Amino acid sequence: MISTRSFSKFSIVASLLAGAAVISSPAFSQSGMNTTSLQHEVVLDGLDNPWDMAFLDDGTMLFTEKCKGLSVLMPDGTVNALYGVGETEGYPSNGADLFCEGQAGMMGVAFDPDFDANRRIYVYSTSNMSDPHTNRLMRFTLNEDFTGVSDRTDIVDDVPYKMAASNHPFGGPGAHNGGRVRFGPDGALWLTTGDNHNSEIPQSPTLMGSKVLRMDTDGNAHPDNSPPEGFDPRTYTYGHRNVQGIAFHPETGAAITAEHGPWHSDEITILENGGNAGWDPRPNMAGRGDCPDDYCGYTPNQEEGMNRYERAASMPMTDFDTYPDAMPPIWNNNGWSQGTSSAAFLKGESWGDWDGAMVVGIMGIGFGGTPIGQRIDVIQFNDDNNDVEDVTEMTLPMEPGRFRSLVMGPDGSLYTAIDEGTISKLTPGS
Amino acid sequence: MVNRYVLAASIIVCGFSAWADNHTAGASTDSADAPVTEPEVDLSAAEKIFKKSCRACHGNKAQGAASYPNLSDLEPAYIVEMLERYRSGERIGPNSILMIQNAKKLSDQEIASLSVYVTTAFD
Known part of the structure; x- marks a missing residue:
């Protein structure tokens, strides 16, 4: 099932560099400040919008396809379908x-971090079980031979879903659900959510969109969460727009989000327990008037492109004027919004200087004067691990795509999923 | 492959003409009498447009991605119709702003060429 493609784009130079690397430091493949040599393998292709992956130490890989369902890739290359979306055929x-x-x-x-003992896995999906519909975080038991799931328990059933189209760019139903599910180094279960194009959600104490939730595996609030009084206790942070990336710093353990901006200012933010990310697209506040369908997220001009800094001044991603104590982003993609969607930390000496650096997957389509941005950025932190020191675009050994998910594999490779239907792995070395 | 292009070009020209016939049916007799010009298909030009304006959303093989639909499985005539409607400024679905901005720059020939290119280039 796994196919391998070798890339020889820089074969001569790479060979020379590889030779030098073997002599000097075989474990370190990075050959310069702003470049690296990577091997590329297609792991799975022809998928339907692969959204996320998760690994066991032996390489077993769960993966989701947005409209089809959950499957698992076994170490021998076998793919087992596990749980289908709706009436999708081919699932047990x-x-x-x-x-x-x-x-x-x-x-x-x-x-689950204790999967070997409890066989539990967690999947986030949109459901019509409630009306209005919601996004749910489901817990399953995966059977011993990885061919089926059982014991579905919806441990979160109340993340809002956008039911109807609105007068906004990309304004169809189903917008802005967040969607990343991760376990932190504290053993807690983290879930990121989005604003649904609903201006009341981000600053709401009880609507669970636009939040980062920290919970136990039954969906109960983590006892150390400290949101403002009156907030749902599952809330770790609030006031987000649409968080699809979360990763944990390997040294500090801090939860760090990567988030889509509103036609400007994608953000990376080091989260603070109980913090406000400062997104508040409500009309008739912060100097704004009425907005289409009561959501100002694309103002002041939602029909066509305009200067991104003028946009940011009118509808800030982090509104420090209204919320002076909002969590400051440490990166804003040079003011652009290009669909920053996923985050992970590189791990292993084979990554050279990038060992321990953050990577973010970006999906930009090049809309309204914004440059196309389909790439992986490498974010290196300062010595105090509290700010960005350097950002480098990864030199990709394959065609770019909409990088929806980045996950470190147990083999030290970075696995990537693009909306176009491919899961790949990138391995340092040439 | 060339034959397929010719066939597809024929389909699109027929489709375009059929659409044009329907379009002019309700127009004045002056325009109904005007000759219908069949746009030539330029696949090289279409490839450039595709890579610049279509690929980032619809995928490098027009296979679709996220909420941007697959184009490669569609009929050329349908693509022509949709691009014409977007070019006129008509809103059709949540991604209309994107499509209107891109389509309004296209000529009849470019629309015809694109419709053939995306439905034949990635077989």
């Missing part, structure tokens, strides 16, 4: 209530 069991629409569908996935 299906969630009849699950569906996809626009940006919504089956999204994040995670193994």
Whole structure:
């Protein structure tokens, strides 16, 4: 099932550099300040919008396809379908209530840290079980031979879903669900959510969109969460726009999000327990008037491109004027919004100077004067691990795509999923 | 492959003409009498347009991605119709702003060429 493609784009130079690397430091493949030599393998191709992956130490890989469902790639290359979306054929069991629409569908996935003992996995998906529909975080038991799941328990059933189209760019139903599911180094279960194009959600104390939730594996609030009084206790942070990337710093353990901006200012933010990310697109505040369908997220001009700094002044991603104590982003993509979607930390000496650096997957389509940005950026932190020191675009050994998910594999490779249907792995070395 | 292009070009020209016939049916007799010019298909030009304006959303093989639909499985005539409607400024679905901005720059020939290119280039 796994196919391998060798890339020889820089074969001569790479060979020379590889030779030098073997002599000087065989474990370190990075050959310069702003470049690296990477091997590329296609792991799976022809998928339907692969959204996320999760690994066991032996290489077993769960993966989701937004409109099809959950499957597992076994170390021998076998793929077993596990749980289908709606009536999708080819799955041993299906969630009849699950569906996809626009940006919504089956999204994040995670193994329980104690999977060997409890066989539990977690999947986030859109469901019509409630009306209005919601996004749910489901817990399953995966059977011993990795061919089926059982014991579905919806440990979170109240993340809002956008039911109807609105007068906004990309304004169809199903917008802005967040969707990443990860376990932190504290053993807690983290879930990121989005604003649904609903201006009331981000600063709401009880609507669970636009939040980062920290919970136990039953969906109960982590006892150390400290949101403002009156907030749902599952809230770790709030006031986000649409968080699809979260990763944990390997030294500090800090939760760090990567987030889509509103036609400007993608952000990376080191989260603070109880913090406000400062997104508040409500009309008739912060100097704004009425907005289309009561959501100002694309103002002051939602029909065509305009200067991104003028946009940011009118509808800031982090509104420090209204919320002076909002969590400051440490990176804003040079003011652009290009669909920053996923985050991970590189791990292993083979990554050279990038060992321990953050990577973010970017999906930019080049809309309204914004440059196309389909790439992986490498974010290196300062010595105090509290700010960005350097950002380098990864030199890709394959065609770019919409990098929806980045996950470190147990083999030290970086696995990538692009919306176009391919899961790849990038391995340092030439 | 060349034959397929010719066939597809014929389909699109027919489709375009059929659409044009329908379009002019309700127009004045002056325009109904005007000759219908069949646009030539230029696949090289279409490839450039595709890579610049279409690939980032619809995928490098027009296979679709996220909420941007697959184009390679569509009929050329349908693509012509949709691009014409977007070019006129008509809103059709949540991604209309994107499509209107891109389509309004296209000529009849470019639309015809694109419709053939995306449905034949990635077989």
